[in-house]
Amino acid sequence: MSQPVPPPGNPFADGAYPAAPQPAPVRDNVALGVLAALVAALVGGIVYGVVAGSIEREIGWAAIGVGFLAGFAASKVGGPNRILAVAAAVFSLGAVYLGQLVGIAVIGSEELNVPFAEMFFQHFDLLTQAWNESKDPMTFLFFVLAGVGAFGGARKAAQ
Structure with missing residues (x-):
């Protein structure tokens, strides 16, 4: 018995199948991510x-946003390296401190x-003195939120 003949214009005639999608190239540039x-x-x-x-x-959500932005940018540019998430968390702590000084x-x-x-x-010097005098537990909560946001942003970009 012979095989049926596919209709004309069929792109899968003669056993042709679409090529499997190629995986995206892995980004792995830690320096650029940092x-x-x-x-x-x-x-x-x-x-x-x-x-x-x-x-x-x-x-609080703005502090999370600072961390998320740093983590997302790091992983989007540098790849899914865990070092980038840690660097983003450290930078986001400094950024929240800078932001608090700018706000003052x-x-x-x-x-x-x-x-x-x-x-x-x-x-x-007056700004840092004012920051020292006005810090309270909420001040440090914003640092924690920024760090958590950095890890979340890095994870989201790596997906």
């Missing part, structure tokens, strides 16, 4: 500080009627 995490953390920290200073309070500088510059740049760069 750089991306640093840049994302700095940008996120500055935005976090400006928002916190403008509304004169900190927001925004508030101080408005209250004292001095430019933000002068407040931040020429009176940095």
